[in-house]
Amino acid sequence: MIPMSSSVRRLIMASISNTLSLKHGLSLWCPQSTPLNRIHRGSCSFPSRSFRRCFTVSASSFANENREFVIVGGGNSAGYAARTFVEHGMASGKLCIVSKEAYAPYERPALTKAYLFPLDKKPARLPGFHTCVGTGGERQTPDWYKEQGIEMLYEDPIVNVDTEKQTLKTNSGKLLKYGSLIIATGCSASRFPDKIGGNLPGVHYIRDVADADSLISSLEKAKKVVVVGGGYIGMEVAAATSGWNLDTTVIFPEDHLMPRLFTPSLAQKYEKLYQDYGVKFVKGTSIKNLEAGPDGHVSGVKLENGSTIEADTVVIGIGAKPAVGPFEKIGLNSSVGGIQVDGQFRTGIPGIFAIGDVAAFPLKIYDRISRVEHVDHARRSAQHCVKSLLTAHTDTYDYLPYFYSRVFEYEGSPRKVWWQFFGDNVGETVQIGNFDPKVATFWIDSGILKGVLLESGTAEVRFGTDTEFCEIV
Template identity: 30%
Template sequence: MASGGRMKNIVVVGAGQAGASLVARLRAKGFDGAITLLGEEPVPPYQRPPLSKAYLLGEMDMERLFLRPESFYADQGVNLRVGARVAGLDRSARLVHLAGETLPYDALVLTTGSIPRRLPAAIGGDLPGVYTVRGLADVDAMASEFRQGARVVIVGGGYIGLEAAAVAAKRGLDVTVLEMAPRILARVAAVETAEAVHALHERHGVRILTDTALARIDGDDRATGVTLADGTQLPADFVIVGIGIAPATDLAEAAGLTLDNGIATDAQGRTSDPAIWAAGDCASFPWQGGRLRLESVQNAIDQAECVADNMLGAGRDYVPMPWFWSDQYDMKLQIAGLNAGYDQVIVRDAGARSHWYFKSARLISVDALGDPRAYMVGKRMIEQGITPDPAALVDPATDLKALLRA
């Protein structure tokens, strides 16, 4: 069903990883109708993970961020429109409204991604010198702040904030991280992983303040520091806010689509409007009796490709095989599976550390801290439904691959 049946005109809103993957998949599967890819940013689709790492460090130029050469889209007959902001959708007429024009569609895909959570303006969240880390423009705007000896306060001890802290420390800045919870990575990792990452940052001179609430960002015309809830004042030359991201659902909400922790889709990627599909950070899908929304490059690619296949008639439910990573200094933290609901963590220390999450005596996730072998073996175990003996995992003499064969 390469032509997509009567579907001749597909419009994709959102030119990030999911949108770029989806249009490439449609062409690879033989769809020969019109495809328009709309992106708000003035550049072609690009990788986001290197923004706060190699790009901010000056180790990667902009062109290397691009997922594909700009010529790819024209060569594939994809009408890539950058700097194109969608003002609204007319579902009954199947029209996408842009400034001064409308685009008709037979099928529409929302790959609108996510937006950074911001601090309220009432406490200084909109002051110059306060930055978020999400898009290319964000990183370009803050790049000049990364001067050796400059003082930065980072609000948020999740992966976004900690990756920014690692880059700042490597550039010789004075770095303080504020985390409201009793520990960093509280929502996403076990105590064992959090403690190891915390210690790694402290070894690089980063000060991490947990159980610490922010009262306000100080300054009149520009951020000059922060005041904590207990009255302590910390001077700063600039502030980075890394308090998570939220699905970009404004367009879907205004169009009356069903929302549930993002744009709600069925197992194949259809929204509550059968002519509209969704994929990536913005979309939630049925999973193990509930709904799941994943924020990762891997999910954006896999889910988008599944949706593309289903638009062409595959009828395939999306079954995620989650994996994630985070670069912290010279340590790569690799994560396989989802650790939600874990009730046991097994620590393996065989020169490099890995933390194995169990739920009801079943392996569900692995955190590998600079241990690619543990990550690869753990990932395969989870995908194949294999649960290793915890005692064997703890023993550093155990050959992990032997556990996989067993």
Template identity: 30%
Template sequence: MMAKPTFVIVGASLAGAKAAEALRERGFDGRIVLFGDEPEPPYERPPLSKGYLMGKQDREAIFVHPSQWYTDHEIDLRLDTTVTTIDREGHAVTASGGETTGYDKLLLATGASPRRLDVPGADLDGVLYLRRVEDCERIKHTFQHSSRMVFVGGGWIGLEAAAAAREAGVQATILEPGELPLLRLLGPQVAPVFADLHREHGVDLRLTAQVTEIVNSGGGKAAGVRLADGSLIDADAVVVGIGAIPNTALAADAGLQVNKGVVVDAALRTSDPDICAAGDVANAFHPMLGKHIRVEHWANALHQPTVAARSMLGERAFYDRVPYFFTDQYDLGMEYAGYIQPGGYDHVVVRGDLGRREFIAFWLAEGRVLAGMNVNVWDVNDVIQQLVRSGGQVDRGALADPDTPLDQLVTG
């Protein structure tokens, strides 16, 4: 009698947990070993910069499954354990304690790590990053004991964390190196919406700001930020949100193809047919876009694992969902669907009122909708995704006209 196969998942993240779930749902009855380098069972990250950070969600709400679920589904969950090497020839992984685990198929869901600020004082106490649940809890604690905080970086994480600080009554300064927050993504027509939103809520937004030093209080704690123009901004703590770097070292050391992430095909298979990758670490070929993209958003971590699981089981599958993400800041809720590179569009069409922050924005190239963003307008994202997927030319006037139903503009 042949032994049942072993599938190993490295990364007890949302992606890792959903892959284990998908394998069981598809009838895999072999051994599943799920390694995580954190002490917590798999959890979702959006609450860490949204509901949980603001105290609107309980801690238990962030977890992908109750702890008992892993036992009930015979998932060998190994927490606080880092996988250090992959032996592709021997089909085995070695963990930090020296234990070796063989695999028939392997999934890498190793995620990403915050990009570190490289200036004097960046290692001082009180310089915080937001990636893991303990980071979120440290920042929540800081809200309770601080009157003023600086947020380095005006991307989604920096904006959401600053919004949470303001809701907690903390003075917030955002330091954005560009001319506007989110300018590279949203462009000059839409990006001011978020700048105005934060200013209206009392945020001190500093643009074209270059950080040169985190100032030492004299006791090894951050006391402020010095900028290139010589100005000093006092702060009780500094939150850095300047992007993330995919955790590719394990894959690279194993000789897998790595280029801005672990390179995978549309079926999420790496250059080794017995190894897949999913989530933030995967630079995946997207059939709709015709190129490789790496998307650091919740929807990828949620949906890619089902495709990876099917590939591991030898089924035919590919991942072609329209990229999607969302944000909540103050009274603004937003969904975004599609994918555009900076400057990769020729027109922005707005349906609704930018000033009231109730609108849908569309980014077009040669008459085709590449992406759409609905702000405080709901139950439209599905049809926006249909517009993006259809790839047909759309009349800009009809797109801007709120009396023209969006579903009438979907072609193909």
């Protein structure tokens, strides 16, 4: 039996509980998770007192009708925060959500999974994956927000914040007042520069529904697809395009898939799986530029070695960066990026909070500052923040890092794949199983179990009833 510290003993139990909750709704993953090697040690210090500002002004003075709470952002965090406000009876007439998108908050991981399936393979579409269906909760459609008395402002991003006057200005010129402000702006996709073809027609990035719709339009006419990046986006998009029976090539500079998490042995097994689906890999090379045809549309990807791979559709999945926008003045973390917060997601300015992808928070279990780009953290940080804001709840956010991905789940696929990772990928690794269909990798540091990756090849593994695996830990 492998010895475990008490804090990490939760790894396998967390696998069971997370999986059980996810199976009741649409289980989704957030397009990019923070690379584990970008999590740095550090500390932050904020006053322990909980702040909640209240104000009284003329409703006619502000576009949000004198709402006390304002959430900026329309992703997972905003949706789960809204649900928590409702659960505490503090939403109706008090809460306003401001989003740059045209849709109510939704489970963003769907965009690189079921949303990309061909029409004959039952793709996901709104309103099917509005929050909070990802954890088995109520589907929060636009009508739900109306019924709950929550004001929604769509397609009007915030361009300025005045922390002294507690006001926000939107792109259309609306002036909003807040008592407490929650920043839930998430991340934006890292892009190729224009000078190397990053914005050519046929080149795609995925962060929202509009991006996914644009990609689907391309896939409907595509013959040759190139996916740039061997991380989450690359793996999920390549799996989805296989359902379209398209010529798909994945290019990345590393030696194997998911180098920040997968061991070479594990990556080899997944690469073989993708190759069985017809996906090709070009590894260990960089891209010089994207080439355009006579019509200006992307026609190929030129590599540093001088060779060119033909493509009529290119998907770039090379990471993301926190969307701090006008909130830089709130206080950024120079090591991991994002807005610095404490264990209750309070920034250094009273009354202002940051949650989800954009928050640089103290990761209690490992005593370091982290920024996690994953749907599980987006949900949990939102709930923790709002509870701290509205109640006497003063517990520090105690999060066990958790990442997962689901691929090849379209109708007719010979094998559906779902892997889960818990903890930290440090130390020596031990691999159990041969991916036929199950495999597990354990990270052990100084005799202590630090991380676990499980390939959920069977229901017994997913739900913790496979004795062969359970006895190991």
